[in-house]
Amino acid sequence: MGGSVRRGNRSTRSAVALIAAAGLGVTGCSLGPAEPLRGAGGPASPTPSIAAPSVSPGMGSGARRPDEQRPNFLVITTDDAAPGDLEHMPNVKRLLADRGVTMTNLVAPTPICVPARASLLTGQYAHNHGALTIQGEGGGFASFDDRRTLPVWLRQAGYDTMLVGKYLNGYGAGETRRYVPPGWSDWRGSIDWSTYFFPSAELSVNGEVVRTPDYNTDVFADNVTEMLSAPERHENPWYLTVNYVAPHHGDPIEPDDPVDMMTTVPAQRHRDLFEDLPLPDKPNMFEQRPGDKAMRATHDRARWTPEARAALREAHQQRVESLQAVDEAVREHVWVLRRTKQLARTVVVFTSDNGTMLGEHNLAGKLWHYRDSQTVPTVIRGPGVPQGRTVATLAANVDLPTTIAAWAGVEPGRAVDGIDLRPVLRGEPMPGRAVPTLAHPVLGAARPLYRGIRVGERWNYARLRTGEELYDLRADPYELDNVADDPAYRPALRRLRKLTRALRDCVGAQCRRTG
Helix, strand or coil, rough: CCCCCCCCCCCCCCCCCCCCCCCCCCCCCCCCCCCCCCCCCCCCCCCEECCCCCCCCCCCCCCCCCCCCCEEEEEEEECCHHHHHHCCHHHHHHHHHHCCCCCCCCCCCCHHHHHHHHHHHHHHCHHHHCCCCCCCCCEEHCCCCCCHHHHHHHHHHHCCCEECCCCCCCCCHHHHHCCCCCCCCEEEEEECHHHHHHCCEEEEEEEEEECCCHHHHHHHHHHHHHHHHHHHCCCCCCCHHHHHECCCCCECCCCCCCCCCCCCCCCCHHHHCCCCCCCCCCEECCCCCCCCCCHHHCCCCCCCCCHHHHHHHHHHHHCCCCCCHHHHHHHHHHHHHHHHCHHHEEEEEECCCCCCCCCCCCCCCEECCCCHHEECCEEECCCCCCCCCEEEEEECCCHHHHHHHHHHHHCCCCCCCCCHHHHHHCCCCCCEEEEEEEEECCCCCCCCEEEEEECCCEEEEEEECCCCEEEECCCCCCCCCCCCCCCCHHHHHHHHHHHHHHHCCCHHHHCCECC
C-alpha cells in the first residue's frame, strides 16, 4: 500500500450498521422500494438489427493483435451519481468533458448496484449475466459468474488489469475476504461492509487483508497513483478500474445528519462546502397529478413535508460534498498520466453504476423505471475522441465493456449484448436503438418489478405489476404525462409491447435492435 498522499483530517469512529431509510424508492444498494411499483404489459415480435459492433460476440480467447500501440484504459466509477452532479465537479468538466465526449443519454437498464456493475464487467444485460439484484435469489456477489469478464479477456491479450475499490455487494463476506477474481493482475477490492464505512477502508490486496484508517476515496486515489506511477506501466498496455463509493450513503452517522434519511459522508475538508445548495429545480420535482389516482397512490406528494424536504436537501448537499474528493482524485489521475507520459494513449471513462432520484416524481433513490434513475453521468476522453462534444444518442452500460474490448482489439469471452460506441463518439447517427429494461426486488424474487424498453431518444415504456407507463420523451422530457391510455399513442404502445417481449430473452446480436 504505497502512494500515501494525505488530504485532510479523518476520524475512525466505529461503524454503525446500515438501516433502511424511511424515504421512497431505493436509497442504497441494501434497500428496496417502500411501496409496490405499478405494472402490466403485452406481447412482442422481432425488429431489424442495427449494425453489429466491430467486436465479434463469440466465445473468444482474447487473442492479441499485432499493433502494440493499443490504448490503456482508466475507468472511474462513482456510486449512485446523477447526471446533474457533474455541474459540481470542475475537474471532471475541465479535464475530461472539455477534452472528450459527454454522453447525456447513457442508461443503466437495471438501475441498481450489482446488476449494473456486472454489466460493466461483461457487456451483458442482467437477464444474461444473471446477477439480478442485491440479495437473495439472483442477488449479490454470490450470483455472479466472474470467470469470463472483461479483465479476463484483456489479461489473455497481454494487458495488465487492475482494480481498486468497490466490487459487487457481498464481496469479502466470510471466506471471500481473500478471494481474487479471475483476470486481475493487481487486485485491491474493498471488503463489505467496510466498503460503506468512509473513515476507514479495508481492502483485500491480492488476497491480503489490509485496513487503512483514512477516508476511503483518498485511499483508493492513492492506490491508483501508485499503480499508474509504477515503471511496469510502460511495459504492457493496461486496464485500471477504480470504483469510488461516493456519493452512496454510508457511515458513520453524524450529529447533523437528518433523521430518517440516509446520507453519505464527505471528506472532512469538504464538509459544509455546499451548505446553501438547493435541491435541483426541475418540473418533475415534488410533482402533483391530481387527476392520476394510481400516480397519487404510489408517488405521494403529501409525504414530502417541509421537514422531509429539508432532510432531502441535506442529503443532496452531502452527496455533492462527497463527490469533491472524487473530483480531486480525477485531477490527480490525469496529472499522473500526464507526468508519466501515458495520457496521450489512455482512454479515460468517467461513469456511475446507476442514476438516482432526489424528489423527482416524489421519489428518492434508484431502481425505478424513470430516466432520472436510469441515466448515468458518462464522459469519455482518449485518442481519437472528439473534444468538447455532447452526444444525446441512447446508449447503455453494456456498451462500455464492449467498446473497450473493441478498442483493445480483443474478442470477448461472452456473447456481448452491447455495441462499439466509437462511431457514436465520432457523431455517427444510430437512430432508434432499443435497450431492454428490467428490475427485480432488492431482496430477490423470480417475478420482476417491471420490464420495459427504451427506444432512441423518444420512448420510455415499462410494464409494471399494476399497470403500464409510456412516456414520449420528445414531447415530455420530464415524464409528467403517462400516455399509455391515450388512443393517439396506441400504435406506439403496441409496437413497444412487442419489442419488450422480443428482447426479454435476447442474447448477443439479438439484443442489438432498433425500434
